[in-house]
Structures are given as structure tokens and as C-alpha cells.
Amino acid sequence: MKKISFSIEELLKKIPTPFYVYDQNGIMGSVKKLQKAFSWVDFKEFFAVKALPNPYILKLLKDNGCGTDCSSLAELYLSDMVGLENEDILFTSNNTPLEEYQKAYELGAIINFDDIGHIPEFIEKIGIPKIASIRYTPEKAYGSGIIGNPLESKFGMPFEKLIEGYQMFKDAGIKRYGIHAMIISNTLDIDIITKNTETIFKAVRKISKKLSIEFEFIDIGGGFGIPYRPEEKELDIYLLGKNIKELYEYYFVDFKPKIFTENGRYITGPHGYLITKVLHIKESYKTYVGVDANMANLMRPGLYGPKNAYHHITVLGKEGKYKKYDIVGSLCENNDKFAVDRELPKIEKGDILIIHDVGAHGHSMGFNYNGKLRSAEFIYDGIGFKMIRRQETLKDYFSTIEGGDIYV
Structure with missing residues (x-):
């Protein structure tokens, strides 16, 4: 019970x-478990600010090695408020006003484009980001749950658009690349997370080969679930880390991208x-x-x-x-x-x-x-x-x- x-x-x-009421020790326990499960790789958790946008929580997480995943102007200001800057902030926004991109750029945040249609205007009116990525929504996903059918998702880009977008990055002189995907929400099924992660890894390999680029990071998103019902078992985060490690070692031999997650629910x-x-x-x-x-x-x-x-x-x-x-x-x-x-x-x-x-x-x-x-x-x-x-x-x-x- x-x-x-x-x-x-x-x-x-x-x-x-x-x-x-929030339990600080419990929150820190979840952070440490996640970090330990991915300690085999250069790893960072970018806490999804939308889950619990309180400066005390964000400062606590910052002091324990986490960045922030922001999707609005207010969330960028919250990150700035607690002393986060540069690549400790990941900005992923949908249908984004230019002034929000401007603030993210001023903070030196990683810019993650939800639509490649934003890229030309960003470069023309704001500047060239030091590091940029694109949100990938594959045609097929496993256990999409709350997020829904990828073919009806307002988020992200199909694979063909990714090729076009990363070519835009290259043409603009951007030399540091990442990729992002948020395919599932609140799942306790390790196999589902593993399969979706492999889908992302495959895309990275294909893009890297086709465009002769190397990816600095892969953000596999969040969506790690929690046991809301008493009869449900907690996600085995260590087994998940082991599964993803095996995939990582198979797909990445010639370059070693960082791994990012952007969990909110799992942490707090x-x-x-x-x-x-x-x-x-x-x-x-x-x-x-x-x-x-x-x-x-x-x-x-x-x-x-x-x-x-x-x-x-x-x-x-x-x-x-x-x-x-x-x-x-x-x-x-x-x-x-x-x-x-x-x-x-x-x-x-x-x-x-x-x-x-x-x-x-x-x-x-x-x-x-x-x-x-x-x-x-x-x-x-x-x-x-x-x-x-x-x-x-x-x-x-x-x-x-x-x-x-x-x-x-």
C-alpha cells in the first residue's frame, strides 16, 4: 500500500x-538512479520544466547535475533565474514565436527545431546557433500511449525532412549536431523504450552516413513511467540502461554521441x-x-x-x-x-x-x-x-x- x-x-x-507537498529526498533518489543507470556514457538529464516549474526544484536539480528542457519563454526565464545557461538548457518548442527563439539564443541554449521550416527564419533574423538539433517523429513507434499515433502528431519531423534539415544546418555553417525524439509517454515497459531508442539510433546512423556528419548528442526523450497503481512495479531503470548500452555499442563505433534524457514525471x-x-x-x-x-x-x-x-x-x-x-x-x-x-x-x-x-x-x-x-x-x-x-x-x-x- x-x-x-x-x-x-x-x-x-x-x-x-x-x-x-513534495519529498526532496525522493526526488534526489530518482535523479541519482537515473544518472547511475546511464553512467556508462556521457549522459545528462534535462528536467522537463513543464512537469514542475518551481525555481526551488530547478535549483535543486541544477545543483545535482541536471539541465532543463524548456518549451516556452517563461520556462527559459525560470532556467535563467536559477543560474542555468548555455548548453545546460535545451529549448524544444512547437509552433514557436520568434521572440522565444531569441531568448533561447541569448542564453546560449541548445536549439532543437520542431519544424525545419523555422530554420531559415531563425538564421536570417537571429543568427547561427552553435549547436542545433531537430525533433524526429518516426512513422512507426511502439506504445505511443498518451502522445498518440505518430502520423497524427503535431510534433516533430519524419525522416525525409530530417535529411533536408541537417543539410540546411551544414549549408549555414553549423558544425555541431544533435537529434531529439519524444515518442512515448509514461510507460513502464522497458522493451518499448528500448525499441523506440533503437529507432532513433538507426536514424542517426543513416543521416550520419548520408550527409557525412557526426552527432554530438542523441536526446532519447522522456516518457519513463511511474507506477501510479499500487499493483504496478517500478520501472527497472538499471535494466533499461543496460539494454540501451548494448544498442549504443552496436550502432556507434566510429563516433560516440552523448545521451540525453528529458524526464519530468520519472524524477518528481x-x-x-x-x-x-x-x-x-x-x-x-x-x-x-x-x-x-x-x-x-x-x-x-x-x-x-x-x-x-x-x-x-x-x-x-x-x-x-x-x-x-x-x-x-x-x-x-x-x-x-x-x-x-x-x-x-x-x-x-x-x-x-x-x-x-x-x-x-x-x-x-x-x-x-x-x-x-x-x-x-x-x-x-x-x-x-x-x-x-x-x-x-x-x-x-x-x-x-x-x-x-x-x-x-
Whole structure:
């Protein structure tokens, strides 16, 4: 059974629910395991900022050898804020405004083009990047899951376009090359990750041979999954590293590219908790447990469905299975549900529920529908709790409203 790894009773006495708590030691444990699994190669993890865009987290990861994977202007500024620069930042953006490319260029970031159509304008209006890559979306992929069918993906380029794009790089005088692919999301299947990695390695070999170029790095993306359900087993990261090492040694003899990953969920996902209080229990066609958190605090179950985007829930101080409940928020939307037909201990008004594995794509996907305010974030560093983001207030919510003057 999943349990929170520290006591939150003292925090509950001082802080109103809902709020997020992250386990610093757990996050660092995931980082170290990933780095150890790929210690056989020149390796770097570029943390996917979108998963948990908090400066405290980014600084913690920076201090332990990680870079950042950014996809927006704000994420670039966050990276700059914590002292990251140059090739510790990887900028991969889709449908990218020129000013965002400009900021990435000023920071000296690795520029990863989602579409080769951006390359001529970038070179003409911004400059020639020191190192550049292209996002590859192969025609066939294994276990694409949430990302979906590659043929319907808005991300990346097919192989034929890669050839054209790297030729553009050569013609422009760019001499350092990388390649990027993000083919899967949240898989625990080592074979799937291995097969997709081999697809990337094959592409690198073909491009290298055809254009007589060597690749400095291969970013195999993220997508390493976490066990959301108690019965699921954790990804064997060491076996995965071993499998990829065997592929690497087979495909790369004459040159040795670095290996990058850009995991978010694997690093922080299992180490975040959303703490919420039971406000009301409604007996209707079903038993609905209404809590003070809602889809604006945690969107994943509402976006993908509570069965597909399962999050384990425990009741503080209680164990066992009493009856089936739907755990719901207060938004005026029927998909505002954290769990459906979930067997839990007997729940009473005032109980504290802990929603597990929300350390990635949890708080960061929050929004203000129905005027709901985003919750605070805390981190437990092994000694005590630190607030790393305060709760929003109504003043924050109304701060962007103007008086209705005509704007020209």
C-alpha cells in the first residue's frame, strides 16, 4: 500500500487545504538512479520544466547535475533565474514565436527545431546557433500511449525532412549536431523504450552516413513511467540502461554521441502529494465525497478520465476498504472527479485525503476556472517543510483586470 513518507499533521495545523507537498529526498533518489543507470556514457538529464516549474526544484536539480528542457519563454526565464545557461538548457518548442527563439539564443541554449521550416527564419533574423538539433517523429513507434499515433502528431519531423534539415544546418555553417525524439509517454515497459531508442539510433546512423556528419548528442526523450497503481512495479531503470548500452555499442563505433534524457514525471512524479479535506458527503445515485481540491488543482483525472489517469488515494489515519466512493471537486463540470468507484475506508466530513503521485503535471497544469485559486506548494527536505510557492489570493485573481477602457 502506498503511504506518505513523512508526517503532515503539524503542517495541517497551520496551513489550509488544499496544498501540495513534495519529498526532496525522493526526488534526489530518482535523479541519482537515473544518472547511475546511464553512467556508462556521457549522459545528462534535462528536467522537463513543464512537469514542475518551481525555481526551488530547478535549483535543486541544477545543483545535482541536471539541465532543463524548456518549451516556452517563461520556462527559459525560470532556467535563467536559477543560474542555468548555455548548453545546460535545451529549448524544444512547437509552433514557436520568434521572440522565444531569441531568448533561447541569448542564453546560449541548445536549439532543437520542431519544424525545419523555422530554420531559415531563425538564421536570417537571429543568427547561427552553435549547436542545433531537430525533433524526429518516426512513422512507426511502439506504445505511443498518451502522445498518440505518430502520423497524427503535431510534433516533430519524419525522416525525409530530417535529411533536408541537417543539410540546411551544414549549408549555414553549423558544425555541431544533435537529434531529439519524444515518442512515448509514461510507460513502464522497458522493451518499448528500448525499441523506440533503437529507432532513433538507426536514424542517426543513416543521416550520419548520408550527409557525412557526426552527432554530438542523441536526446532519447522522456516518457519513463511511474507506477501510479499500487499493483504496478517500478520501472527497472538499471535494466533499461543496460539494454540501451548494448544498442549504443552496436550502432556507434566510429563516433560516440552523448545521451540525453528529458524526464519530468520519472524524477518528481512519485514524490508529490495533494492534500485535501472532505467538505461534504452526498448520497445520490452514488456516494460522492466532496473535497476542497478540484480539477483546477489537479487536471489529469479530468483531462484523461479518472480511470486512465489513475491517482492512488489514501485517507489519513485510516486503512481498509469500507465502500466505493466517487471523490469529486466543486467545479461546475461533471468531469471534476479524482476517482470513480474507488474502494476506501469509511470517510467522514473533515477527513484528510492524500492524492498520490502528483509531483509532475499536477500543480503546473492548474487553472482558474470558476474563480478557483491555485494552491500552495511545500517541500519536505528531511528536516522540515518549506513553502516554495504561496497560495493564490483573490487579489492575485483580480490583479490583471482593467477598467474596460478602449485599447488601441
